[in-house]
Amino acid sequence: MMLLYADNVLRARPWAVQEGHAARKLAQLGLLVAAFGITYGAVMGSFGGVFGERFWQVVYSAVKVPLLLLGTFALSLPSFFVVNTLFGLRSDFSHSLRALLATQAGLTIILASFAPFTVVWYASCSDYQGAILFNTLMFGCASVAAQWLLRRFYEPLIRRNRRHRMLLRAWLVIYAFVGIQMAWVLRPFIGNPDAPTQFFRQDAWGNAYVSLAHILWTFLGR
Amino acid sequence: MLKWFRQLDSILRGDATRMSLLSDGQIQTPVAGLSVAVLLLGVLYGLCMGSFTMIRTGGEAYMQLIASAVKLPMLFFLTLAVTFPSLYVFNALLGTRLSVLSAMRLLIAALGVMLAVLASLGPIVVFFALSTKSYPFMILLNVATSTIAGALGLGFLLRTLDRLVVVQESLESPPPRPPPLPESGKQANAATTGPTAALDRAGQITTRRAKSVFRVWTTVFALVGAQMSWVLRPLIGCPTLPFEWFRERESNFFLAVLQSLVSLFSW
Numbered sequence: 001m002m003l004l005y006a007d008n009v010l011r012a013r014p015w016a017v018q019e020g021h022a023a024r025k026l027a028q029l030g031l032l033v034a035a036f037g038i039t040y041g042a043v044m045g046s047f048g049g050v051f052g053e054r055f056w057q058v059v060y061s062a063v064k065v066p067l068l069l070l071g072t073f074a075l076s077l078p079s080f081f082v083v084n085t086l087f088g089l090r091s092d093f094s095h096s097l098r099a100l101l102a103t104q105a106g107l108t109i110i111l112a113s114f115a116p117f118t119v120v121w122y123a124s125c126s127d128y129q130g131a132i133l134f135n136t137l138m139f140g141c142a143s144v145a146a147q148w149l150l151r152r153f154y155e156p157l158i159r160r161n162r163r164h165r166m167l168l169r170a171w172l173v174i175y176a177f178v179g180i181q182m183a184w185v186l187r188p189f190i191g192n193p194d195a196p197t198q199f200f201r202q203d204a205w206g207n208a209y210v211s212l213a214h215i216l217w218t219f220l221g222r
Numbered sequence: 223m224l225k226w227f228r229q230l231d232s233i234l235r236g237d238a239t240r241m242s243l244l245s246d247g248q249i250q251t252p253v254a255g256l257s258v259a260v261l262l263l264g265v266l267y268g269l270c271m272g273s274f275t276m277i278r279t280g281g282e283a284y285m286q287l288i289a290s291a292v293k294l295p296m297l298f299f300l301t302l303a304v305t306f307p308s309l310y311v312f313n314a315l316l317g318t319r320l321s322v323l324s325a326m327r328l329l330i331a332a333l334g335v336m337l338a339v340l341a342s343l344g345p346i347v348v349f350f351a352l353s354t355k356s357y358p359f360m361i362l363l364n365v366a367t368s369t370i371a372g373a374l375g376l377g378f379l380l381r382t383l384d385r386l387v388v389v390q391e392s393l394e395s396p397p398p399r400p401p402p403l404p405e406s407g408k409q410a411n412a413a414t415t416g417p418t419a420a421l422d423r424a425g426q427i428t429t430r431r432a433k434s435v436f437r438v439w440t441t442v443f444a445l446v447g448a449q450m451s452w453v454l455r456p457l458i459g460c461p462t463l464p465f466e467w468f469r470e471r472e473s474n475f476f477l478a479v480l481q482s483l484v485s486l487f488s489w
Contacts (some may be wrong), residue, residue, distance in 0.1 A: 075349055078342035085234040086335060086374060178346055185353045207354035210486065217487045 005032060009105050012152040016102040022094045029101040034066045036108035041065030041189070043115040047122050047131050048193040057191035060199050064186045065111075069104050072179040080171050087163050096164065099153035100171065107146035114138045131190050184208035226255040226262075233331045234338055239382045244389045249324045249382075251331050260330065263337040264295030268457075270344035274351035274360050275459035286459035289467060293454045298333050300454075301447040305329075305439075312439055316432040318383075318390050328382060336375030343367040357460050358482040364458060365479055372447060376440040383436045448475045 005028055008015045016025055045061025048054045077097075084093050121134045150168075157164040183189075187201055229252050232238045238251045272290030275283040306329060313320045320328070350363055451457060452475035456466065 075345045078345055079339065082234065082338050082342040083374070085231070086236075086339070086378065088236055090235055174346070178349065181350065181353060207350070207356055207359055210354065210356040210359050213487050 002032065002035060006036070006105070006109050009102050010109060010149075012149055016098050017095055017153055017156070022098065025098055026101060029098065029105045030070065032105035033069055033101070033108050036105070036112040037066035037069060038062045040108065040111040040115050040118075043118050044135055044189055045191055046119075047128070047190045048197075053197050054191070057188075057197045060197070061189050061191065064189060065108070068179070068182050068186055069108065072175060072182045073101070073104060075178050075182075076171065076174045079174060080167070083170065084167060087167060089161060089163060089167065092157055092160065092164070096154070096157055096167075099150070099157065102153055103146050103150040106149040107142050110142040110145050111138065114142065126193075128190070128192055128194075135190060181208050184211075223258075226259040229255050230259045230334045230338060233334050238331065239385065244382075244385055248321060249327045249331070249386075251327045253323075253327055253330055256330050256334050260298065260333050260337050261295045263341040264298055265291045267337065267341045267344050267347075268292070268294030270341075270347045270351070271364060271458055273348055274354075274357075275461050277351055278355065278461035283459060283461070283465060285465045286456070289465070290457055290459070293457055297447070297450055297454050297457070298337065301443065301450045302329055302333060304446050304450070305443045308442070309439060312435055316435060318386055318432065320386060328379065331382070332375045332379040335378045336371045339374050340367060340371035343370065356486065357458075357462075358486040360458055361482045362479070362486065365482075368447075368451070372444055376443060379443075380436060380440055384433060387432045451475060452478065 005015075009029075009032065016029060039062075041064055042058050042062035044065065045058040048057055050058055081093065084090060084096065089096070118134065118138060122131065125131070125134075154164065154168055158168075184206070185200075188195075188198075191197060229238075233251060233256070239249065243250060268291035269287060271294060272287040275286045306326065309329065310320075310322055310325045313325055347363060347367060351360065354360065452473075455469055456463075459465065
């Protein structure tokens with residue numbers, strides 16, 4: 001049943017964005033994000049092994065991937081709602097909401113389909129930095145592929161009113177801004193084999209942008 | 223309470239400032255209910271803003287939380303009080319028929335838009351307050367959210383004022399003219415013959431002048447708002463400094479933002 005929904009999302013069938021049963025469709029899409037996010041997260045966290053204490057890293061990572069996506073989504077939503085209303089697009093809001101969540105679902109499905117690659121990579125290479133890079137690459141590829149899906153879901157909206165294109169860009173900016181910090185806060189996703197297993201890195205609770213500014217500054221100041 | 227927010231919602235949707243409702247050159251949005259909604263949203267965002275210091279000091283700086291919740295609505299209402307007389311005077315000078323009450327309604331409506339946007343960005347501010355230690359970053363983030371909210375609110379104000387000017391023109395011009403389209407500020411060129419042509423041209427010049435004056439005025443509003451936030455500081459509260467209701471007079475908003483930028487990069 002779930003795979004059927006997943007297939008519908010991937011083919012950008014209008015199922016998700018059609019009128020009617022909005023709440024149920026949102027719940028189904030959220031469930032898709034959770035299920036496929038957990039799948040990839042579990043694989044992602046298996047770098048240090050899956051037995052003993054390391055098992056917890058698998059569980060943590062499995063929880064964190066959907067948390068990252070849905071948390072960022074929830075934080076960015078209020079402002080998106082208000083700005084949509086302000087630009088006179090309230091009547092389309094339910095539609096755009098489902099289009100965005102369907103894209104999130106698509107992203108996790110694509111990610112889950114990459115999970116076997118990750119397993120092979122983990123099996124063949126024990127370098128932690130390499131694992132980070134590989135996962136970044138997987139997330140990058142999935143994001144790019146999901147963009148394509150987003151465009152297809154959003155096409156009817158943009159055809160109806162060109163302002164949707166502008167608001168979609170605004171959404172992507174806010175989403176990326178919050179998402180980057182969310183990913184930073186939720187570290188570690190992969191789990192350094194040399195460090196103890198933990199849900200959060202207490203010492204590393206910081207700000208991604210401040211760290212970036214610092215790195216840039218020291219780089220330029222050299 | 224739900225009623226007040228429904229009124230705010232009708233402003234956000236643009237229902238309350240539609241062309242047909244502006245036809246007599248006046249604005250009919252409710253003031254009292256909307257002011258309460260503005261106040262509540264201001265308190266909400268103030269709490270989001272002040273949460274940074276409280277989280278960083280482990281709950282000791284709860285006074286800052288209270289101060290921010292009080293000061294943020296104050297910031298907007300004081301800016302309104304400072305800028306309101308000049309808006310009214312310019313309105314009267316340019317010959318729009320906006321009465322004192324209508325001008326007040328319009329400004330409250332614009333504040334409603336600003337605070338709705340600002341409060342909707344509140345969750346993001348709290349999330350960063352939870353996860354960041356950098357004070358300059360929080361300042362810049364709050365400046366950014368306020369800029370977004372201010373720009374959207376003033377955009378709303380400008381759109382409504384432009385509509386009023388268009389309505390004004392259609393009221394003053396002689397009847398055998400096609401009614402102006404809602405979106406076009408420029409009048410149709412259909413009736414530029416005969417004795418009405420000169421009148422039309424004069425009207426167009428007034429329209430253009432009115433619009434440019436309103437643009438200048440919104441800039442003034444933004445500047446006053448920015449400086450008002452400096453007068454009312456600390457709004458966020460530096461975690462390493464003791465709590466104060468107000469700080470000494472010094473410097474100004476723009477220098478302080480620049481300093482925050484510099485200290486973000488050079489720590």
